[in-house]
Amino acid sequence: MNLKIKINKWKCSKILLNKQYNFSRLTVTKYLSKALIDDAYNTISKWKGYKKTPLIKLNKLSKELKLNNVFYKDESKRFHLKSFKALGGAFAVEKIAKSKKDIIISSATAGNHGRSVAWGAQRLGLKCKIFISQYVSKNREKDIKNLGADVIRVKGNYENSLKECQKQSKINKWKIVQDVSNKKYKYIPKLTMAGYSLMIKEISNQTNKYITHVFLQAGVGGMAAGAVAGVARYFKRIPKIVVVEPEAAACVLRSIERGKMTKIKINKQSVMGGMSCSEMSLVPWQILKNTANCCVSIKDTNISKTIALLYNKKLSKIKIVGGECSAPGIIGLVSVCNDKTIKNSLKINENSNILLIGCEGDADTLLYDKLLKIGKKKLSS
Numbered sequence: 001m002n003l004k005i006k007i008n009k010w011k012c013s014k015i016l017l018n019k020q021y022n023f024s025r026l027t028v029t030k031y032l033s034k035a036l037i038d039d040a041y042n043t044i045s046k047w048k049g050y051k052k053t054p055l056i057k058l059n060k061l062s063k064e065l066k067l068n069n070v071f072y073k074d075e076s077k078r079f080h081l082k083s084f085k086a087l088g089g090a091f092a093v094e095k096i097a098k099s100k101k102d103i104i105i106s107s108a109t110a111g112n113h114g115r116s117v118a119w120g121a122q123r124l125g126l127k128c129k130i131f132i133s134q135y136v137s138k139n140r141e142k143d144i145k146n147l148g149a150d151v152i153r154v155k156g157n158y159e160n161s162l163k164e165c166q167k168q169s170k171i172n173k174w175k176i177v178q179d180v181s182n183k184k185y186k187y188i189p190k191l192t193m194a195g196y197s198l199m200i201k202e203i204s205n206q207t208n209k210y211i212t213h214v215f216l217q218a219g220v221g222g223m224a225a226g227a228v229a230g231v232a233r234y235f236k237r238i239p240k241i242v243v244v245e246p247e248a249a250a251c252v253l254r255s256i257e258r259g260k261m262t263k264i265k266i267n268k269q270s271v272m273g274g275m276s277c278s279e280m281s282l283v284p285w286q287i288l289k290n291t292a293n294c295c296v297s298i299k300d301t302n303i304s305k306t307i308a309l310l311y312n313k314k315l316s317k318i319k320i321v322g323g324e325c326s327a328p329g330i331i332g333l334v335s336v337c338n339d340k341t342i343k344n345s346l347k348i349n350e351n352s353n354i355l356l357i358g359c360e361g362d363a364d365t366l367l368y369d370k371l372l373k374i375g376k377k378k379l380s381s
């Protein structure tokens with residue numbers, strides 16, 4: 001297959017260069033402290049079964065795009081949870097529990113965060129209550145139950161499940177572990193972000209190349225901000241940061257464009273389920289507003305094709321299992337490279353060492369299998 005034929009038409013829906021860009025390590029670590037970041041690494045790296053996830057070279061893609069290197073952090077191998085989310089919720093549970101055995105943990109989730117919290121509770125032998133909306137798949141419900149949590153299904157959307165979680169947790173004195181921050185609730189989401197920063201610590205030991213650009217997928221921005229905090233803490237040189245979001249849920253792009261946190265209306269849910277968020281979390285906003293060089297949004301159209309490209313070894317020597325939230329980083333990079341003006345202004349060229357985060361594997365096996373099948377069909381047509 002000539003890869004170029006398949007990808008040289010890919011385009012971003014929207015591209016925004018951040019006029020407020022002003023990266024300061026000091027500011028970043030003011031919002032997410034070095035102490036928390038270091039605590040996350042020192043704690044998680046001692047967990048049973050801990051292993052660095054692979055940093056894979058997408059050598060076929062870098063050749064096609066005429067870049068020096070494209071590195072892909074493969075989070076499908078993160079413990080047995082198959083997503084970077086395993087680092088956040090579970091770490092927060094451990095810090096909140098403070099070795100107590102008589103507390104009950106609760107959380108509301110669209111999927112992966114709840115799994116991480118349930119696993120974190122299970123690791124420590126704690127009881128756990130996970131609230132999900134009517135839209136969360138049976139498959140995801142089963143996965144959470146298999147980690148020993150009680151699952152409570154709530155009518156309505158994620159917001160409804162969160163309200164019910166807050167109500168019942170207040171009555172029963174359960175400890176809520178959410179990954180979304182607001183003015184009154186920052187510490188626990190910061191713990192989850194500190195957990196995510198561990199990916200960057202690993203990367204800093206996995207290559208001696210200076211990373212020039214990082215593409216970061218975003219929902220409420222926790223993963224992206226956690227990674228930026230990791231960059232501020234561990235990288236010697238600051239790379240350019242590009243945030244990638246679904247066209248229908250680009251709340252980071254919109255907030256940066258307006259210079260203030262802005263809620264958007266989602267008219268159609270994206271297939272990038274975990275990234276389909278209408279509003280940023282507060283701490284990620286405080287971090288990303290001055291550290292993202294550029295925000296791009298993308299359509300759902302190329303997600304299944306990218307999943308198949310990864311699986312069929314079209315981008316690298318080895319087969320990669322990357323889910324619907326892993327593909328956007330690749331699509332963002334390809335689309336930016338197809339736009340000469342933006343590519344030049346971001347100084348992406350033959351010397352660039354690009355970092356992509358492969359956030360998840362087949363965390364939802366049924367959805368993954370479906371998208372892979374569609375993608376393979378599209379590639380062969």
Ligand SMILES: Cc1ncc(COP(=O)(O)O)c(C=O)c1O
Pocket residue numbers: 083112216217218219220221222223224273274275277325326359360
């Ligand atoms: C599986 C998954 N869920 C959720 C997200 C969004 O994370 P956050 O809401 O922290 O931005 C991502 C990546 O951005 C993801 O890969």
